[in-house]
Amino acid sequence: MIEVKNVSYAYNGNIALQNVTFSSKDEFVAVMGPNGSGKTTLIKLIMGLLESEKGEIKVFGREAKEARNLIGYMPQKDTIARHFPIRVKDIVLMGTTKRRFYTKEDIEKAKKSLEEVGLPHLWNERFSSLSQGQQQRVMFARALAKEPKLLILDEPFSAVDLPSRDKMIDILNEKRREGMEIIIVVHNINPILHEIDKVLLLNKKAIAFGSPREVLNQETLKKAYGTDIQIVVCKEGYCHPLIGDEHA
Amino acid sequence: MLDEFIIRAIIAILLLAINASIAGTFTIFKDMPFLVAGSAHAALAGAAMMIALENYININPLFGAIIFAILVAFSAAKAKQANVAIGIAFAFSMAVAVLFISLIKEQAARVWGLLFGDLLLLTNDDIFLMAIATVLIIIVCLAFNREFLFISFDMEGAMVQGIKANFFNYLLLSIIAVSTVVTMKAVGAILVYAMLIAPAAAANKKAGSIAGVFTMAAFFALFAGFIGLLLSIYFPFSPSAIAALVATSIYFILYKKGS
Ligand SMILES: Nc1ncnc2c1ncn2[C@@H]1O[C@H](COP(=O)(O)OP(=O)(O)OP(=O)(O)O)[C@@H](O)[C@H]1O
C-alpha cells in the first residue's frame, strides 16, 4: 500500500519531481516516462533512500524509511559494482536476511529464488563473469529472495533477452496472485501492458495515473514525451505506444 | 646479524601485509584508491602539527596523524563526489603540513621520516601502536565484513536491506584511513599508496573469490616487503622504495597477462 501525496523533489535546485500524487493498494503498477522524468527518483523516495522536501509518502501506513523491511528492490542496472569477484550466491543471499550468518533456510530461499529466475547453475559463479542479462536476473532473484510485500523494480528488462523477459513476467504474475504488490519502472511498457493494473505516466509531474486503458492515449503520451507517439491498438483494445519497442 | 631493528622491521612488514590485505582490498572493492593518498598526506599534516605543538601537548604525533586521516575519510564519506572532497582535503592538508614544517625547522627531520618511511628505524612504541591499530582493524572487519561487502556492491540495495549503510560507509573509510597511517609509519606517506593499493589491485585481477583477494593481497605485500628488507640489508637501498617497486611490478605483470 503506497500513498504519495503532493511530493516534490529537487537535486541542488534542479526539479526532478513536482507535486506528484498517486496511491495504490494491492496492485501491479508500472511507471513510465522519458529519460530524466524522475522515475528512479520517485521509487527512491518510496524506499526512503531520498527524502522529499515537500509532500508526504506512506508505505503500508508507515514512513517510507520504516517500511524498508517489507520491500524487495532491484536497482537500475548501472548502479552496482562489478569490479570484484563476488559470487552469485553471495548476492542472492544478501536478499534473504539481515543476520550476520546465513541459516539453512536462508540458503534454501536463495537457491529457490535463483531457480525461479532460471539460473540455478550459476550459484557458484562469479557475478562479473555473467552476461548483463544474467546479472539482471540475479538481481531480480535477490529481490525475490527477500519475499517482500512490495517489489520495486527499476528497468528490470533492459538487458535481458525476450524469453527470459517473458519468464520474468510470468514470475511477476505469479507473485501478484500470491498477493505481492509490484512497482515496475519501464521504458517499453508493451510486454507488461496486459498484466498491469495501473500506469503512472510521469514527466516530473504525474501526467496521468489509472488503468492502461484510461491512461494511454495520444494526448497523454504527447504530454509526457513532448512529441507525437504512434499507437497500435491490439485486439483486446489496449493502446500500445510504440516506444523502445523492438516490434515497432 | 638479526639485531632488534631488523626484528622490528620484520614485525612491521607482517603488520603492513595485514593492512594491505584488509584495508587495501576494501579500498579496491569500494573503488576509492585516492582515499589512501589523501589520508596519507593529511596524516602528515596531523603529525607535523603535533610535533609543532609538542611543548604544549605531548602525545605521540601518530595520534595527530590518525585524527587528520579520519577527517579526510569523513569528508569523503559525507560528500556526493568523494574524490573531489578527498582532493580538496589533500590540498588543504599539504598546505597545513608545509606551514607546520616551516615552524619546526629543527624537528623537521621527524616529519621527513614520515614522508619517506623508516622501516629500519622503528621503535618499540611505534610497533606497539601499529599492532594495536591493526588488531582493531582486524576485529572490526571480521565483525562487519558482510556489511562492508554489501555496501561496496550496492549502497542503496544495502539500505533497503536494512543495513545502516551510511554508518558502515563512515566506519569502513575510517578503517582505511587508520590503516593508511599505520602503513605509512613503516613505508612513508609517499609510498604507502603503492603498498596498500598495488597488492590488492593485483590480487583483485588474479583471484577468483573474495577470500582469494584478501589472501593473495597479503601474500603479495609480504613478498614485496621482504624483498625490500633483504635488499636494503646488503645494498644502500631504501627498503620501502624496493618494496613499492616490487608491489607495483606485480600489478603490471598481472595486468599484462590479464589483458
Ligand atoms: N544524484 C543526482 N544528482 C543530481 N541530479 C540527479 C541525480 N539523479 C538524478 N538527477 C536528475 O534528476 C532528474 C530525474 O532523474 P531520474 O534518474 O529520476 O530519471 P529517470 O526517469 O529514472 O531516467 P532514466 O530513464 O534515464 O532512468 C534528471 O534530470 C537527472 O539529471
Ligand SMILES: [Mg+2]
Ligand atoms: Mg531511472
